[in-house]
Amino acid sequence: MGSYEDTYLAKRPQELCHMCGRCCRVVTTSKSYEELKALQAQNDIGACEFLKIFEPYPSIEAARKVDKELVDNVINLLKEDGNYDESKMTFYGCKYLQDDNLCSIYEERPVLCRHCPSTPWSIVPPGCGFEGWLFMERENAKQKVRKAKEDLLELQLLKQKKTDEEFLKKVASVEHKILNTIELYKKYGSYDW
Ligand code: SF4
Ligand code: SF4
Incomplete structure (x- = not known):
């Protein structure tokens, strides 16, 4: 990828x-x-x-x-x-x-x-043909990260209720993927979104 x-x-x-x-x-x-x-x-x-x-x-x-x-x-x-x-x-x-x-x-x-x-965070001249599209791309990225953070919270709550080791391993794997998504946008400020 x-x-x-x-x-x-x-x-x-x-x-x-x-x-x-x-x-x-x-x-x-x-x-x-x-x-x-x-x-x-x-x-x-x-x-x-x-x-x-x-x-x-x-x-x-x-x-x-x-x-x-x-x-x-x-x-x-x-x-x-x-x-x-x-x-x-x-x-x-x-x-x-x-x-x-x-x-x-x-x-x-x-x-x-x-x-x-x-x-999408590049500064373009006012009126550049990409302006609207870049704005939408930034918004989409922010929404994706916010959803990832919500999912992470739900998983943390779920973990408190379960003891099955196999299940917890699967949860850890999903958590890892979610954290990667947030990390992907780190340089654009994802931890503050
Ligand atoms: S004129 Fe050509 S080489 Fe110069 S900045 Fe534009 S695209 Fe690049
Ligand atoms: S519309 Fe094209 S040429 Fe004009 S500022 Fe944007 S990218 Fe550059």
Whole structure:
């Protein structure tokens, strides 16, 4: 079985993209430019791939001139999460995006482009064709985890009433599967849902 992200990517409806080019024109990363360059120097595949196509804007203001709504949206979301640090913030634009919003290396575009948006928790530009679908995916994941937690509580109550060893082994196996489901979404906050 693949990872949660692999499963998500396989079912993502690519036709929802209306090719506005905004996610190529102005992007940012959770790592600073300096951190990315340090990783690139260590031949980190993700950093090398990213810096091969994306060039940093000289300032946040320069990126704002290209797409103010997108830049402000990212900054506001980071502030809401308490993760905003202006000194580490860099926006980038792809050198392969054409004026008609099409990719000049589409057939050879890197994996990071093929996977964008790579999870339902990816920040996409306002109005991106994936927005609604990503929201539904996040909600579905949360519902699944909440149901798993309910099932876990029921199993714990059941265990208190039973002594049969075989039965308890089966319960433990089901509990294990349920805990795996919750763990699968851990990086997206499943323990708080
Ligand atoms: S911002 Fe969304 S709709 Fe626009 S090109 Fe990127 S993925 Fe497609
Ligand atoms: S390589 Fe193509 S798909 Fe990837 S960011 Fe650049 S223009 Fe967009």
